[in-house]
Amino acid sequence: MGQSNPPFMTGVPELLVLRLLAEREMYGYELARRIRLVTDDVIRLGEGVIYPALHGLEAAGALKARRKTVNGRTRVYYRLTSKGRRRLERLLADWERVSTGVEAVLEEPAGA
Amino acid sequence: MGQSNPPFMTGVPELLVLRLLAEREMYGYELARRIRLVTDDVIRLGEGVIYPALHGLEAAGALKARRKTVNGRTRVYYRLTSKGRRRLERLLADWERVSTGVEAVLEEPAGA
DNA sequence: TTGTTATATATCGTGGTTCAAGGTATAATT
């Protein structure tokens, strides 16, 4: 009974989160803001995407959380684990493969 | 009572189908084969994706179907309408925007 | 003081895409 593979274009939010956390420790709200900023508002991941992704990644052992209070507000900082780094590599390769595939079709010059 | 927007990474199968049909008239089975071939087997769209996409596109007026019997087998050839061409332009622009956004995050060099 | 905006976390219900699997039928190959 069918377990199906994830759709081939998914996992991008996860990829973005992991990639940013590879640079430095960040917290959820910051990640959302940063993605909006860097993509010029093209990609806007809401809290309903960011937080579940973060929690899932942490549960999978790809992230480690650290609580910190700044200005009376509690932030949860996440950093990559080695497992997370490996996962990032994999997702990076997936993205490259798939986007290259899409480009191949788009540039395809009517070959027989 | 939310109707939600489609996820930001979707619509790629539709894009690929429209792009190939912009070259020339093709039928469903052929499209599936062609996408597999051009992408080096990276993207494999099954019939469960191809045919519903084709039907939806036709219902939306983006494609025009034409029945043709070859070697005793019936094929349904699809060609782009002007509406389909416009839709292709839009999806093309969407893909460019989004993939550029993803790349921006991936190449992001730790800017503050 | 009251209201709104920004910061910061979290969950929930649901909607829509994509998926594998199944179903029909003819032609070609083994």
Next chain:
DNA sequence: AATTATACCTTGAACCACGATATATAACAA
């Protein structure tokens, strides 16, 4: 005779991503 390739199609479910909602503090305006 059986399997593979061609060719169409539908269905049920999985899953991600979405908007909405909730809570709480700080900053700023009116």
